[in-house]
Amino acid sequence: MFSRMKTLLAGAAMVLVATNVQAAPIKIQWWHAMNGVLGTDVDKLAHDFNASQTKYEIDPVFKGTYPQILTGAIAAFRAHQQPAIIQVFEVGTATMMAAKGAVYPVYQLMKDTGQAFDPKSYLQAVTSYYSDANGNMLSMPFNSSTPVTYINKTLFKKAGLDPDKTPTTWPEVEADAKKLRAAGVACGFTTAWPSWVLVENFNALHNLPLGTLDNGFGGLATRLDFNNPLELRMWTDLAKWEKTKIYDYGGRADTAYAKFASGQCGMMMESSASRASVLASKIDFGMGPLPYWPDVKGAPLNSIIGGATLWVLKGVPKEQYKGVAAFFAYLSQPKVQAWWHQNTGYLPITTAAYDLSKSEGYYTKNPGADVAIKQMTRGTPTANSRGLRFGSFVQIRDIIEGNLEQVVAGKKTPKQGLDDAVTQGNALLAQFQQANQ
Amino acid sequence: MIAKRVTFKRTGLPLALLAPQLAVTGIFFLWPTFVALKQSLYRSDAFGLRQVFTGLENYRALLFHGNYLATLERSGFFAGCVTVLSLAVGLVLAVMADSLGRSGRIWQALLVWPYALAPAVAGVLWAYMFDPAIGPITHALAHIGIDWNHVLNSGEAMTLIVMAAAMKQVAYNFLFYLAALQAIPKSLMEAAALDAAGPVRRLFSLIIPLIAPTTLFLLVVDLTYAFFDTFGLIDSTTYGGPGNSTTIMVYQVYKDGFIDQRFGPAAAQSMILLLLVGALTMVQFTLVERRIDY
Incomplete structure (x- = not known):
């Protein structure tokens, strides 16, 4: 608790500094549920993103199981100490969606921050689970499986x-x-x-x-x-x-x-x-x-898929959101996605990452690794196979x-x-x- | 006669001495209780963005709809089984250890060990031993024709958590019973033996009545334990299943509040638990404390 407050204070201090001096990066907290090898992979994602630019610094924090993250994020939100990004499992989608004043929909975030974003480049079967009735992406698919x-x-x-x-x-x-x-x-x-x-x-x-x-x-x-x-x-x-x-x-x-x-x-x-x-x-x-x-x-x-997506919470200092958008764009890059997919076994979230893995010969070297994605993408999703929102x-x-x-x-x-x-x-x-x- | 009360002349010092304790009680016990009480009167969404005052609606829904009454009944059954089992086994072991005299020391030490085990750790161990797929005891049971599967069989699931919960409390009861037995004057037992009362007769006519105050005390402690301290055990063995067959009150609070973010009903349930623990404490204070003469 205290260490979190400290990091928050440190983050706030850095934000203040950042407005005056350009050098210090803006810290962005990301709560996730990936431990063990997956936790190391998450750290690498954050580390590589941080190294790719100087303005923002993603700070991944392991927060326990999926239910614990959700409960913890809700408690933090109620105390006005929420992180910018939280990883929420697919069955928590309805809870997040219903919390209109608490979540910042991803499509809105991308639009507001002027981040280049093409919803069509994502695999429909993955994103449809996390889109509203009009097809707008609400959260960022991260680790998906079927x-x-x-x-x-x-x-x-x-x-x-x-x-x-x-x-x-x-x-x-x-x-x-x-x-x-x-x-x-x-x-x-x-x-x-x-x-x-x-x-x-x-x-x-x-x-x-x-x-x-x-x-x-x-x-x-x-x-x-x-x-x-x-x-x-x-x-x-x-x-x-x-x-x-x-x-x-x-x-x-x-x-x-x-x-x-x-x-x-x-x-x-x-x-x-x-x-x-x-x-x-x-x-x-x-x-x-x-x-x-x-x-x-x-x-x-x-x-239909399971796993988790990244939700953006409202109410964190404004300048963090541009960094969140940049981070999501980074995560969607074919190379990053293909690495994540091949390394963890989770589904790729963009068609480009799938194609890249194919051309790299990943599926011929690893028989069975493409069963899930083929099953996910066969046919056109109907209202019954798009996902669940209960x-x-x-x-x-x-x-x-x-x-x-x-x-x-x-x-x-x-x-x-x-x-x-x-x-x-x-x-x-x-x-x-x-x-x- | 030693004066029972130490009296201070002024109120300043005692208040200052009490202050830390009062502060701790206020911040860590009274304040959360008040918040829970308030929460139990509201219907709110997970993030607390919309709060609607609903009065006693959460309580009404619990008591008249759904399966909360079944949960109450189940908790009572569970607590009863754990208490009876751990008292009986604790007493038998204490009597046996006591009769061994000095050589009983090693058994005493061994029997106290389980008490040092954290409930979650004990749960993991029990879950492993009885795992339907890989548990060694399951395999042993299969040899004598018992197909143990607490994942599907609710009776077996209940048996498993009762055994696991009682195991820990047996050690505690054993300690108290042993102390009580050693406090019984030897002359009394010898007189009974001379009057031709056998060990069983001595146990029922002499020992059990004499240690009744201890039993009463342990009864309350064991019940409180079974009702409130078994969460970790259930969360590491059965997760409240199969069906709801091992979902007792504390676990239901966790499921509704922490898994499902339905804070109103969960707060109402914790209030009901509070009343229950209050009642048990009252029993302890009025009955037990009065009867035991230190």
Whole structure:
């Protein structure tokens, strides 16, 4: 706390100095949630930007987990001590968007500061999640990923399956999983981030809405309605498969990852950003897109993303905003983006960075690394696959996963579980609407 | 007889001596409580840009809608299980250690160890031991035909956190019980033994009534612990799941307030918790303090 105040004071002092003497750079605080290797990568981004010019200095501060950053930033904002840039996970988007007096939309920032900015150079499937109904970019995509399918090639061979063929449809997943089980593998497939994979992306892939009013893009009056026949069929199958361990529920967040990494499950649906960890686990693995139901017309559409974006907060000293805009422009440069993408496994956010990685031969050298981006960019995003904009979504995810758990454990019928998830989630949406109107 | 009170002639010095404590209490306890109380009467967005006074609406919503009553019930069940389990095990261990005499010292030292473990660390250890995918105990259980999966089975999840929470408190209860047992005059026990009362009879007719004041004290301490100090444990093992089956009151406050930024309902819940801890403290002061004769 005190050290932060000190840096803030130091920052303020520097700002004062900067107006008189040109030399001292303007300090800009950036709160992020990237620790470990990713934290080092973030530091390098900031360092390289700082070295590229002399006017501004980005100061990256690790602030804990995503929820901690959001809570911390809100507390700081209420105390008028907010940083200029905060990293917010995708499910916090609605909270940030609703806080009109607190956030400085990126498109507005770029316009106000006169920074050259071409929204069309960004990958639509990435930016659409973070744009308003008119397509204006509200936050800067930073680390984006999407769920894909991983297979354990060793176990596939053991079961007499073709290790170079990742199943692409649900019937294929079921058939492969059955063969894996018959060969003595403990579980066929598992899913990390159950709500993200089995509900959010599932509906997007099949061009079905998760909620009304274009998944919440159309306003706060949105309500969930994903208790559709296809989702019901999926949950019914999951409950059925759990009994014979064709499917094995592996817990919330990415705890299911352990089931795949320990060689218990032959397949896993998990974030594309986990590729690096799977690589490190020494498992001989293959990657493919998420499965879909082939009897659904128009499927599969593009998948939707997860990860986080950078939001700009209002109320910091004015001269910092030009620096923020310059930093965002720097981050969007093809070279910087391609480095970030190749180094971390997150998706590139501009077409140019994707093309650059292609021409550098990155994808031929790293098979599987382009599965996510191909899946993200296939077809044109519809209102159902553009993204989600629901308030209280962290808790709604909890509710969805809580009900899925009860269905898979046989405590609720799939219909009851789905209906309950929708009803309970809608109660939170109603409260969010009231609080933010 | 020693005078119970030390009296000062003037009020200046005692006030000056009290001032630091009063300041700490005021700044760190009373002020936040007041802010929480105020917050609980408002409906506000996350950033506090729009605040609407809603009176007792947050409380009404908690008590008449949604699943807060279930959370209350669950918290009571959890606290009850933890308290009973840790009291019983603590007493049995204390009786056994006490009967060992001098050689019991090493056991005493060993049994106190778990108390030094931070709840979050204990949680991580338990979560690992019972992990459905990689836990050694899970593997051992599988050999005897038990398919342990607290990620899906709510009963097993509750069992896990009750065991983990009780484990820590057993050490604490053990210490107090051991002290209480050693305070029982040897002559009393010998007289009972001469009257042909066996160890079990002595435990129920003599020891348990004699250490009742300790039990009452520990009851309050254990309940308070189970209600309020188990957040770290749950956050590192079950995250309140599966479903909501291990979401107790403190965890619900965290979920609503810190994950979901719904500060109004979270503040109302913390007020309810405050009332609860107030009630427990009252019980402690009126019943326990009065009965125990130092």
